[in-house]
Amino acid sequence: MTAFKTTSPPAAKATGATLFWRTMWARAYPRIVGSLIRERSWLFFETVLPLAATVSYVFVYQAVGAPEEYVGFVVLGGAMTAFWLNILWAMASQLYWDKEGGNLEIYVLSPGPLMAILLGMAVGGFVMTVTRAAIILIVCSLAFSVTYTISSVPLLIAIFVLTMIALYGMGMMFAAVFLASGREAWHLANLLQEPIYLASGFYFPVRALGFWVAAASSLIPLTLGMDGMRQLLFAGDATLGFLSVEVEAIILLILSVFFLAAARFMLTKLEEIGRREGRLIERRR
Amino acid sequence: MSSTPLAIETHDVRRIYKIRGGKRKGEAKTLIALDGVSLEVPRGELFGLLGPNGAGKTTLIKILATLLLPSSGTAKVDGLDVTTQTQEVRRRISMVSGGETSGFGLLTVEENLWMFARFYGLDNKTIKSRLAEMMQMVGIYDRRSTKISDLSTGLRQKMNFIRGFISDPSVVFLDEPTLGLDVTAARDVRGFVKDWMAQNPDRTLLLTTHYMAEADELCDRLAIIDRGKTLICDTPENLKRRLQSETIFHLKIQPLRKPTSPENVVEAVPGVRSVTIADQTDFSELRLSLQGEEALPAVLSHLSGRGSGLLSLEKREPTLEDVFIQLVGRRLDEDTNLNGTGEER
Amino acid sequence: MTTLSPVRPEGERPMGFADRLLSLPFVQRSDALRSFILGAWLGWQIESNWADPLLFAVYSFARPIASVMILVVMYSVITDGATQQPIFAYIYLGNALYIIVGGVLGGISWAVIDDREHYRTAKQLYTSPLVGYAYLCGRGAARLLIGAISTIIVTVFGVLLFGIPITIGSIDLPFLIASIMLGLTSLSGLGLIIGAISFQLGRNAWQAGELISGALYLFTGALFPLDILPPVLREIGLIFPATYWLEAMRRALLGTNMIGFPTFAALDNTAIAFILLIMSVGLWVSAAFVYRWSMRQAREKGVIDLETNY
Ligand SMILES: Nc1ncnc2c1ncn2[C@@H]1O[C@H](COP(=O)(O)OP(=O)(O)OP(=O)(O)O)[C@@H](O)[C@H]1O
Numbered sequence A: 001m002t003a004f005k006t007t008s009p010p011a012a013k014a015t016g017a018t019l020f021w022r023t024m025w026a027r028a029y030p031r032i033v034g035s036l037i038r039e040r041s042w043l044f045f046e047t048v049l050p051l052a053a054t055v056s057y058v059f060v061y062q063a064v065g066a067p068e069e070y071v072g073f074v075v076l077g078g079a080m081t082a083f084w085l086n087i088l089w090a091m092a093s094q095l096y097w098d099k100e101g102g103n104l105e106i107y108v109l110s111p112g113p114l115m116a117i118l119l120g121m122a123v124g125g126f127v128m129t130v131t132r133a134a135i136i137l138i139v140c141s142l143a144f145s146v147t148y149t150i151s152s153v154p155l156l157i158a159i160f161v162l163t164m165i166a167l168y169g170m171g172m173m174f175a176a177v178f179l180a181s182g183r184e185a186w187h188l189a190n191l192l193q194e195p196i197y198l199a200s201g202f203y204f205p206v207r208a209l210g211f212w213v214a215a216a217s218s219l220i221p222l223t224l225g226m227d228g229m230r231q232l233l234f235a236g237d238a239t240l241g242f243l244s245v246e247v248e249a250i251i252l253l254i255l256s257v258f259f260l261a262a263a264r265f266m267l268t269k270l271e272e273i274g275r276r277e278g279r280l281i282e283r284r285r
Numbered sequence B: 001m002s003s004t005p006l007a008i009e010t011h012d013v014r015r016i017y018k019i020r021g022g023k024r025k026g027e028a029k030t031l032i033a034l035d036g037v038s039l040e041v042p043r044g045e046l047f048g049l050l051g052p053n054g055a056g057k058t059t060l061i062k063i064l065a066t067l068l069l070p071s072s073g074t075a076k077v078d079g080l081d082v083t084t085q086t087q088e089v090r091r092r093i094s095m096v097s098g099g100e101t102s103g104f105g106l107l108t109v110e111e112n113l114w115m116f117a118r119f120y121g122l123d124n125k126t127i128k129s130r131l132a133e134m135m136q137m138v139g140i141y142d143r144r145s146t147k148i149s150d151l152s153t154g155l156r157q158k159m160n161f162i163r164g165f166i167s168d169p170s171v172v173f174l175d176e177p178t179l180g181l182d183v184t185a186a187r188d189v190r191g192f193v194k195d196w197m198a199q200n201p202d203r204t205l206l207l208t209t210h211y212m213a214e215a216d217e218l219c220d221r222l223a224i225i226d227r228g229k230t231l232i233c234d235t236p237e238n239l240k241r242r243l244q245s246e247t248i249f250h251l252k253i254q255p256l257r258k259p260t261s262p263e264n265v266v267e268a269v270p271g272v273r274s275v276t277i278a279d280q281t282d283f284s285e286l287r288l289s290l291q292g293e294e295a296l297p298a299v300l301s302h303l304s305g306r307g308s309g310l311l312s313l314e315k316r317e318p319t320l321e322d323v324f325i326q327l328v329g330r331r332l333d334e335d336t337n338l339n340g341t342g343e344e345r
Numbered sequence C: 001m002t003t004l005s006p007v008r009p010e011g012e013r014p015m016g017f018a019d020r021l022l023s024l025p026f027v028q029r030s031d032a033l034r035s036f037i038l039g040a041w042l043g044w045q046i047e048s049n050w051a052d053p054l055l056f057a058v059y060s061f062a063r064p065i066a067s068v069m070i071l072v073v074m075y076s077v078i079t080d081g082a083t084q085q086p087i088f089a090y091i092y093l094g095n096a097l098y099i100i101v102g103g104v105l106g107g108i109s110w111a112v113i114d115d116r117e118h119y120r121t122a123k124q125l126y127t128s129p130l131v132g133y134a135y136l137c138g139r140g141a142a143r144l145l146i147g148a149i150s151t152i153i154v155t156v157f158g159v160l161l162f163g164i165p166i167t168i169g170s171i172d173l174p175f176l177i178a179s180i181m182l183g184l185t186s187l188s189g190l191g192l193i194i195g196a197i198s199f200q201l202g203r204n205a206w207q208a209g210e211l212i213s214g215a216l217y218l219f220t221g222a223l224f225p226l227d228i229l230p231p232v233l234r235e236i237g238l239i240f241p242a243t244y245w246l247e248a249m250r251r252a253l254l255g256t257n258m259i260g261f262p263t264f265a266a267l268d269n270t271a272i273a274f275i276l277l278i279m280s281v282g283l284w285v286s287a288a289f290v291y292r293w294s295m296r297q298a299r300e301k302g303v304i305d306l307e308t309n310y
């Protein structure tokens, strides 16, 4: 090796929001590269296959002679599964993976905030997620000629955005919970797949579960998010939502604040426990 | 930066692990990994931690690097408390371990390093120039576009080194940095460390190693720790000088017969201070530390009394290894855990 | 140095039943049998979860029941809960049986990726004198068994709660046994092919089995009769063994309570069994070729022990 000479200026290290931003995109980078460029099989796995699953549910409705708007319900639900799977697999269970790979230690060690790392994971997978959702939405809408009658565009956007904020906040919180539970993370992610599809009404209006079940499910942001969007997208008799869209928007706002705060709190706690107990953060087997 | 001249300062640091996995319930065991370690490392020093497996070196480094909390005692890095001023400490430090697997296999060397640098808030321009410079320095510039899944252990470790130094840390922790490296790569790594210290006289580096020669070559001062306690802390020269009054011989002998009685052992021969025996396939190696040369004939007659002939004999200057043996009571490559520290499993 | 403890502590049989199997003389002579048993044993250790209530709840209960309940709710919303209609039994059973299809199709590719990315034992496995495909089949068999348990739970749940008309009288036992044997053989042939191919894929193959079986939902008549599909898509269903297997199982379990659809009207039980037999042979022969090819490729590319880690 040649002698060490520091010709370049001493490293200026950003803090605060800039550090957050840089950390987030840095962690997103491997995902973007990984999923989009170097592993092309993603396109198949992530779009064609879930698309087929959604279509199956459409046919089930057709087999039992359901009214038109139910096709639209399924299509929207099928598209939204993409976001749910994104937070489960790309975020909540990912800290565990990073621990196994030996990276978590370095995240913790660096000044970059863990929340930025987590958001980075989700952002990196987001392109894929959105593509997947969009393909399901577009292909199914065309194939089954779903008709949308949008009653309020601003409200629709507001509901969608709030749902996303609350959802990703929840994902960060789950990441801490999953890692802390000491279980292999995908067991938990698995537990939250079909049961949540059922409870949140991905394939039918959540009202069908009865008030109390629907109310309990509303803790999952997608429940009210989908119910609200369905009310705004399809104007039909069967569309009667669980709550009014405005109320749902307010609840989603509360959920957003709650989940982000909870995530922050739990990640801090997690790090603290990890440092105290000498596990959680590092890979030990 | 704070005004204290001490870069690392620990005061009576203890660390107790809870051991899980006792098959039966209620079997909550604990393990004392650090048992009151107090160290002071001034800024600008290259400080070494030496100790057998399980001595507590990694535990200490992890505490200093904010990955682990001390069970009691205080530890400061750059004058900042590692327990409470975590974030400030993190901005100033970095850690590289031997055999570390961090990074993303499908990204290139350059991409991985860029990513890690961003975690420290560096801007792209700085990263770019520093990266190029450092990659050239350690000799992986021409491999910068290789995916790290395709790197050899040595190249990977060079990359880890860049990761550790790119953020221009004021205190660096190296945990067995040459683990698994071949002679050349290890030399490169040591060269890098020395250069960096020479170029940045106000930076501090704490290193653990199992290689005596490495510690001797690199460290300004070193501490020998065993079973969670510091046995001694001094410069390599002073440590070796301690043994000047002793005479050290290395002997190769034919295998020894079992002693006829517990008293009839080499240690019992008058003038013998300490002895270690390593059995090879068809001979044994003896390391003798004597009060003076005049004790040698008695040892040789003891050996032949036990049916062993002398194959070779060599008088030696004391090395760090000898210091270690004298303090720890066994060689560096013998495991602490076999001597019953209450190890897990 | 202390002495090493004996490989197997006195009085302890760490592998229990599998251990006894492995000591049988004819097993000791066959690498393939040994590999299969070891694979199945390992698979069972990894996947079985009787000891762990949470895992049992997740895999054998919560997930399968939830996915069938989605269909029950969808059905009830539209029909006001008329679960005694034969179409309900059709949907319900199809979904219950599909758990096995998913397990068999995805089990092997799951094992490949699991060994490689999670346990990181691929290196050790494929450098040992195990017979790779036999080992993988063993892993798959363990998963099949676990899937079968869920199917039984879900089916019993359906009979008790929703009155699915399976009775002693409705079951055609000989045909049921034949269907199970032939169906599972053909499906595992396909599973082995998917597993072999997943050696070439990175971590995305994690969910390959799940996703593929999700997609096949559409074509195999699991959730709705093939007659609902546009004619072109209907033809696709006819090339998959799962399609025939589901039909055979429904007939064997429901007997005359089974709702008939035109697609399969022309095929009697023997014909369906025969089709499954042909498919089994064809798929196993292809699996052998694909496996060989894939291992060659994997060694050439050096991806047998790939760890993508991103
Ligand atoms: N997370 C942990 N939980 C329980 N025990 C631990 C943990 N980490 C380390 N130990 C134990 O603490 C003791 C000190 O370990 P440490 O890793 O600090 O030793 P070391 O000096 O770095 O050894 P080596 O030279 O082998 O790297 C050992 O007995 C070890 O088994």
Ligand SMILES: [Mg+2]
Binding pocket: B057, B058, B059, B175
């Ligand atoms: Mg160590």
